[in-house]
Amino acid sequence: MSVQRTLILIKPDGVHRRLIGTIISRIENKGLCIVAMKMLRVTEELSRQHYAEHVDKPFYPQLEEFITAAPVVAMIVQGPDAVGVMRAIIGATNGREASPGTIRGDFGCSRQMNMIHGSDSPESAAREIGIYFTPDEICDYTPALNAWSFAADEL
Ligand code: IDP
Numbered sequence: 001m002s003v004q005r006t007l008i009l010i011k012p013d014g015v016h017r018r019l020i021g022t023i024i025s026r027i028e029n030k031g032l033c034i035v036a037m038k039m040l041r042v043t044e045e046l047s048r049q050h051y052a053e054h055v056d057k058p059f060y061p062q063l064e065e066f067i068t069a070a071p072v073v074a075m076i077v078q079g080p081d082a083v084g085v086m087r088a089i090i091g092a093t094n095g096r097e098a099s100p101g102t103i104r105g106d107f108g109c110s111r112q113m114n115m116i117h118g119s120d121s122p123e124s125a126a127r128e129i130g131i132y133f134t135p136d137e138i139c140d141y142t143p144a145l146n147a148w149s150f151a152a153d154e155l
C-alpha cells in the first residue's frame with residue numbers, strides 16, 4: 001500500500017452527457033483527492049501518445065476519432081493505492097460487462113464510449129501524467145480530512 005497518483009480522463013461522451021459532476025462526486029466520495037484538473041481537447045498527436053499501446057490495433061482509428069471529437073476533463077487523482085482503487089470504481093472496459101456499482105457499469109453499455117480513462121499501473125500513471133500535465137499544474141496539498149479518512153500507516 002502506498003499513496004499514488006493516477007491520470008483520469010472524463011472522455012468526450014462523459015462531457016457531452018453532463019456526467020462530469022457525477023464522476024467527480026464518485027471520486028471524492030471514495031476518499032481520493034484531485035490534485036490537478038483541466039478541460040482540453042485531445043489532438044491526434046496527443047491521442048497517439050496516450051494510446052501508444054493501441055495505435056496499431058484495428059480499433060485505433062475509431063478510438064482516435066472518438067477521443068478527439070470533443071473536450072475531455074483531465075485530472076490527477078491521489079490517495080492510497082489510487083491506481084487500483086480508481087480502476088476498481090471505473091469498472092471493466094466494456095460497459096456491458098462492467099459490474100453494477102462501477103462508473104462504466106452504472107452509466108453505459110458501450111465498449112468504446114465508456115466515459116472515463118484511468119491509468120492501469122503506477123508506471124502508466126507516471127507516463128500519462130507527464131503527457132497531460134506539467135509539474136507546475138499539480139497542486140500539492142494535504143487533504144484536511146485525511147486524519148478522519150485513513151489510519152496513520154495508510155498514508
Ligand atoms: P481501458 O480503458 O479499460 O484500459 P483499453 O483496452 O486500454 O481499456 O482500451 C482503451 C480504450 O479504447 C477503451 O477504454 C475504449 O474506449 C477503447 N476500446 C478498447 N477496445 C476497443 C474495441 O475493441 N473497439 C473500440 N474501442 C475500444
Ligand code: MG
Binds near residue numbers: 120
Ligand atoms: Mg488501458
